[in-house]
Amino acid sequence: MRILIIGAGVTGSLFASYLASSREKLERKLKENFELKILARNDTHKRLSENGLKIHHVVQNVTTIDSIPVIKTLESGDIYDYVFVFLRKTQIAPLMEDLRSNRSDHFIFAGNNGTGLDGLCPPLKVQKVSLAFAGVGGKREGDTVYSVHGKKPGITIGVNKKTARKIRKLGKIFTWAGCSLRKTNRMDAWLKHHLALVVPLSLALYRDGGDNVSLSENGDLLQKSLKAAKEGSAALRRQGHPVAPGKLKLTLLMPCVFLKSRVKKLLASPIGKLLIYDHCMTAREEMRELAGELQALVAPDDKPRENLEELLTQNN
Structure with missing residues (x-):
């Protein structure tokens, strides 16, 4: 099982942390290797590579540091089971050519969006694309992400006939990692x-x-x-x-x-x-x-x- 998280802002960082810290449990449940990577560039790539992913969970008053592999680019042959895009809509365009040339199985765009999938970009050359939104907030100061979330950070994902099976499996992964995943056909x-x-x-x-x-x-x-x-x-x-x-x-x-x-x-x-x-x-x-x-x-x-x-x- 391979998951890529694009974007190391507040939301992407939080879910990366939960998944990374649950790797051993996920491998036991999945009965296969679990690999997680973050795609980040420039100063963010340098910060994560050198210092790890540091998050202060504000409500829980706990600070965590996770070491997660970081890449700068998404190659066409670098295939993942799930690719999460935790970017503002205005930040997606520069990455679109890389996304379109990649053959990963399922892309999930998580963020504000009033125009649907058609308004995001030229269509990806894959069958499984979902919209989503995560119910977390916060900010980054220096090397630390300050995250506001409940006991189980949640994400809502749109589901259809093409994605239903994959999202059911993803729901189990999120549950095992201590998160919650809600499905809707009205995303x-x-x-x-x-x-x-x-x-x-x-x-x-x-x-x-x-x-x-x-x-x-x-x-x-x-x-x-x-x-x-x-x-x-x-x-x-x-x-x-x-x-x-x-x-x-x-x-x-x-x-x-x-x-x-x-x-x-x-x-x-x-x-x-x-x-x-x-x-x-x-x-x-x-x-x-x-x-x-x-x-x-x-x-x-x-x-x-x-x-x-x-x-x-x-x-x-």
């Missing part, structure tokens, strides 16, 4: 509704000067961002994109007064700073692109959405 819709939630909140944060505590105290702007999220989600539902069951659905359908109270507390907390503020401030280019995707997605809907349009206008 594309899930990601679109996730944009409806995070884009307005990010744009409100930028408008407020990039201060998460200040936004938590700016009741009018916070309320506007949450109303905008609901407007965007409603527009998507009217166009045939149902909200997939789970926490995202509960969040988007929650009455605004309760949602505002929860988001206000989260924004003002140290965990909220890591989950929301740090990503928004280091991913402005990605958020601008995602805002454009959301604007295009809701454009065909003819219902009024004044809060969302006001926030999206500032992105132009």
Whole structure:
């Protein structure tokens, strides 16, 4: 069993750590060798090669260091059972030729995406490609990744007839490694509704000067961002994109007064700073692109959405 993780940011690093630290258990369960590698470049490749993968698990208050083989390029003949792409959408394009020339069995793109597989890139020359999203957050400072996650870090992966068998096996691997894997046949819709939630909140944060505590105290702007999220989600539902069951659905359908109270507390907390503020401030280019995707997605809907349009206008 061979797994490659492309991208050593917060999310890729966390799952690499869990898989690497469970190698012996995975080999016993799988009854075969288990090999994990990370693809990273430039300073990240140097840091991981020299110092290992260092993660401070914030909620657990534990620091781990794992030694994981690191490669710089993906050769066409370097075949893996699963290739995870934990990159922002804006970072994928430079790697596309390498990905397209590779013949690994299953590629999984985990990250924000409002345009589906067709919008990611030219099609890969493989049959098994999945979209996914991981429910973790954090930041990197120096040689250390600060990760915010629950007891079992989770990832949601889209499944179809071509990928069902492979994802069932991957679910077992993640469970054995101490993670959780949820499957959905509505991954594309899930990601679109996730944009409806995070884009307005990010744009409100930028408008407020990039201060998460200040936004938590700016009741009018916070309320506007949450109303905008609901407007965007409603527009998507009217166009045939149902909200997939789970926490995202509960969040988007929650009455605004309760949602505002929860988001206000989260924004003002140290965990909220890591989950929301740090990503928004280091991913402005990605958020601008995602805002454009959301604007295009809701454009065909003819219902009024004044809060969302006001926030999206500032992105132009």
